[in-house]
Amino acid sequence: MSEAEVKNDKGFWRRLKAGLGKTRSQLATGVGNLLLGEREISEDVLDDLETSLLLTDVGVSTTKEVMDALRLRVSRKELNNTAALHGALAKLLKELLAPLVRPFEIRKDRPFIIFFVGVNGVGKTTTIGKLARRLTAEGLSVLLAAGDTFRAAAVEQLKVWGERNEIPVIAQASGADSASVVFDAIKAAQARKVDVVLADTAGRLQDKTNLMEELKKIHRVVNRFDANAPHEVILVLDAGIGQNAISQAKAFIEAVDVSGFVLTKLDGSAKAGVIFAIAAELKKMGLTKPVYFIGVGERVEDLRPFDAGDFVDALLANE
Amino acid sequence: MFDNLTDRLTQTLRGISGKARLSEENVSAALRDVRMALLEADVALPVVKDFISQVRSKALGTVVSSALNPGEAFVKIVHTELVKVMGEANDALDLNTTPPAIILMAGLQGAGKTTTVAKLARFLIEGRLGAKKKVAVVSADVYRPAAIDQLQTLAAEVGAHFIHSTPDEKPLDIGKRAVVEAKKVLADVLLVDTAGRLAIDAAMMAEIRDLQASLSPIETLFVVDAMTGQDAANTAKAFNDALVLTGVVLAKADGDARGGAALSVRAITGKPIKFLGMGEKTDALEPFHPDRLASRILGMGDMLSLIEEAQRKVDKRSAQKLARKIQHGQKFDLEDFREQLKQMSNMGGMTNMMDKIPGMSALPANAQSKIDDGMFKKMAVIIDSMTAHERHFPDLISGSRKQRIAKGSGTHIPDVNRLLKQHKQMQKMMKKMSKKGGMQKMLRTLQAARPAAGVRR
Ligand SMILES: Nc1nc2c(ncn2[C@@H]2O[C@H](COP(=O)(O)OP(=O)(O)OP(=O)(O)O)[C@@H](O)[C@H]2O)c(=O)[nH]1
Ligand SMILES: Nc1nc2c(ncn2[C@@H]2O[C@H](COP(=O)(O)OP(=O)(O)OP(=O)(O)O)[C@@H](O)[C@H]2O)c(=O)[nH]1
Ligand SMILES: [Mg+2]
Ligand SMILES: [Mg+2]
Numbered sequence: 001m002s003e004a005e006v007k008n009d010k011g012f013w014r015r016l017k018a019g020l021g022k023t024r025s026q027l028a029t030g031v032g033n034l035l036l037g038e039r040e041i042s043e044d045v046l047d048d049l050e051t052s053l054l055l056t057d058v059g060v061s062t063t064k065e066v067m068d069a070l071r072l073r074v075s076r077k078e079l080n081n082t083a084a085l086h087g088a089l090a091k092l093l094k095e096l097l098a099p100l101v102r103p104f105e106i107r108k109d110r111p112f113i114i115f116f117v118g119v120n121g122v123g124k125t126t127t128i129g130k131l132a133r134r135l136t137a138e139g140l141s142v143l144l145a146a147g148d149t150f151r152a153a154a155v156e157q158l159k160v161w162g163e164r165n166e167i168p169v170i171a172q173a174s175g176a177d178s179a180s181v182v183f184d185a186i187k188a189a190q191a192r193k194v195d196v197v198l199a200d201t202a203g204r205l206q207d208k209t210n211l212m213e214e215l216k217k218i219h220r221v222v223n224r225f226d227a228n229a230p231h232e233v234i235l236v237l238d239a240g241i242g243q244n245a246i247s248q249a250k251a252f253i254e255a256v257d258v259s260g261f262v263l264t265k266l267d268g269s270a271k272a273g274v275i276f277a278i279a280a281e282l283k284k285m286g287l288t289k290p291v292y293f294i295g296v297g298e299r300v301e302d303l304r305p306f307d308a309g310d311f312v313d314a315l316l317a318n319e
Numbered sequence: 320m321f322d323n324l325t326d327r328l329t330q331t332l333r334g335i336s337g338k339a340r341l342s343e344e345n346v347s348a349a350l351r352d353v354r355m356a357l358l359e360a361d362v363a364l365p366v367v368k369d370f371i372s373q374v375r376s377k378a379l380g381t382v383v384s385s386a387l388n389p390g391e392a393f394v395k396i397v398h399t400e401l402v403k404v405m406g407e408a409n410d411a412l413d414l415n416t417t418p419p420a421i422i423l424m425a426g427l428q429g430a431g432k433t434t435t436v437a438k439l440a441r442f443l444i445e446g447r448l449g450a451k452k453k454v455a456v457v458s459a460d461v462y463r464p465a466a467i468d469q470l471q472t473l474a475a476e477v478g479a480h481f482i483h484s485t486p487d488e489k490p491l492d493i494g495k496r497a498v499v500e501a502k503k504v505l506a507d508v509l510l511v512d513t514a515g516r517l518a519i520d521a522a523m524m525a526e527i528r529d530l531q532a533s534l535s536p537i538e539t540l541f542v543v544d545a546m547t548g549q550d551a552a553n554t555a556k557a558f559n560d561a562l563v564l565t566g567v568v569l570a571k572a573d574g575d576a577r578g579g580a581a582l583s584v585r586a587i588t589g590k591p592i593k594f595l596g597m598g599e600k601t602d603a604l605e606p607f608h609p610d611r612l613a614s615r616i617l618g619m620g621d622m623l624s625l626i627e628e629a630q631r632k633v634d635k636r637s638a639q640k641l642a643r644k645i646q647h648g649q650k651f652d653l654e655d656f657r658e659q660l661k662q663m664s665n666m667g668g669m670t671n672m673m674d675k676i677p678g679m680s681a682l683p684a685n686a687q688s689k690i691d692d693g694m695f696k697k698m699a700v701i702i703d704s705m706t707a708h709e710r711h712f713p714d715l716i717s718g719s720r721k722q723r724i725a726k727g728s729g730t731h732i733p734d735v736n737r738l739l740k741q742h743k744q745m746q747k748m749m750k751k752m753s754k755k756g757g758m759q760k761m762l763r764t765l766q767a768a769r770p771a772a773g774v775r776r
Contacts, residue, residue, distance in 0.1 A: 057550075157468075
């Protein structure tokens, strides 16, 4: 990232924090707000804190784990006021996310093949458009594969993103076999010496066995072509989705060995606290998978690297 | 995770025996379980709080009949209240106006608005709401790439009149033009698709408010993704404040999400849920059934009725065990399989049980007859010939072990193989059934697989 971009990103986080503060409706009070100043830690403070975690979709069991850890420290008198509690909470949440931080990197393999998977409407196609901009800005050549041959105008949508980025889009007619589209795209990338292939796939709900099988098939076809491919399989998660995101993560990991995540729509009022539950789940499974990026809007530049510290600070932001 | 709320409540209320009144103390304990279950289902916390206090007043002093254990009795109370909260209003579309009756769609990005427009068009064109209608559709989404193309493709598919628009028009102008054109082509209904927008995007919310003011639609439907988390509360409130909503469509309800967002949106807007989106295809639109969704939110899937039926046939403990086994399909080993075979024969065999599982009777008769009770006895004998270790780890059963088991049970190796295969299938099926709404999905899979499997109609 250039210095200007870094600065831009910092500015963004400030805006995001401000945004989060502003959007907190009458229903929800900010976590940070509860912990303002150096008040005594009462049972009410702890209850409200628990409430706030639940309101960000952290989920019952992860919230309980976090609260148990904090309560223990309060009972041991290690935390004596709300300011200390705030610090301890932020630290704990950042630790939970620590294994999810790893910068996104295009490694040496060529073409470097990246798959985008996820349930319907989460932002796969849009994320591809945004990532293509980032990669071309780094001087890489990029080609898009219109692997969603099912949804109406999915190909046209990807083509618009191709035009915006001035990069080729490999597509077949609607209804074509999506594995063959992806295969075509890889062949084309090879012939044209393109560095990166971003492959779009149709949205699918994770419990639809036949659709998950189809995805596995695309994966197999690419894998047969190059044993290291796909080099990344990115699961796109919508910040608005609640506890079902856990089951999405599990199912897509099982089916196509997801290598990382993108969290979209963080410019809205949803806070994606479910990522903490996913982090806990990954830990149980003995896996570490990064969140590479977050989506913060619909424009081509609205993709940011994930920063756990900033993410937690935004979540706990004071009004 | 509290997959089985009934189990948990049974635990919580184990102190109470039949005919007891629910007291302040045990109601509070039980309500904590309900609160957890609702939160796990993504019901928004403020809604959970209100709902809990409502259930508290209903439950206090309730006499627990001896037919149900207190846990089950409590679930019933909660379930009934949930149905009441979700289903009081009339859920039909109101198109009673001078044509064209305008329906405006609103919602967050990617919720399912455009797809729902196509589904509604088809619904009305096919005459599933009174007489067959002539339907026109228009897209006022000038932002999302190829959004207009998407609607055009779908309109052609369902046979709706597509009114053209372009990304450089203003949504307000598109709306006005569409009304004129819809009148000209004598459309009964005009469906207006809009761009997805964040509730906190003041400019975009103003845009749709102006559009609504200009169109005065008879229906303004808020489309919400069934997988939505806590944010459903904020979003529903913001859209309801900005617009006069007349109803809600819960899209992507065909997944395994518990769908607590439905309750949140219903409670916060007070507007009825009119339809469920049950798939990506244009025919996948279903009228809303509050009772089904209530079971699902409570994490009971379709098991509630199975529990009730089973209860009548066998003793309570084994019935609950059966339900538990189904709920926890993951841990279903051969030991459990044998236990289940035994329970099944207690309940009058599989054929009898199938009748009681909702929807099972819809299976073709010869598919049903394939399920033969004698088969189960043989299977139980084979399992009896295994060591405990083998029952727990069926994957260990090698060729030589199979030979020993076949000999011990007076069967042949292919029989043992078949049993192991059936157990695997059963395990898979259990896993599916343990998911919410899994039973129905399983049935759909079975039925879809029917012709391929060569079963005659
Ligand atoms: N506000 C906001 N909207 C986004 C973001 N990412 C995507 N969207 C919007 O979400 C909607 C769905 O995005 P798509 O990229 O089409 O999602 P998809 O996962 O490809 O959808 P399917 O292919 O239909 O499964 C579009 O309206 C996008 O503009 C984001 O980070 N913020
Ligand atoms: N499984 C399933 N998928 C659905 C359902 N409804 C919509 N979808 C899918 O969800 C994705 C988004 O649907 P759209 O209709 O494009 O959503 P939208 O609200 O118009 O999106 P924007 O215009 O980008 O805001 C698509 O992949 C649809 O096929 C449903 O009921 N079930
Ligand atoms: Mg897409
Ligand atoms: Mg749309």
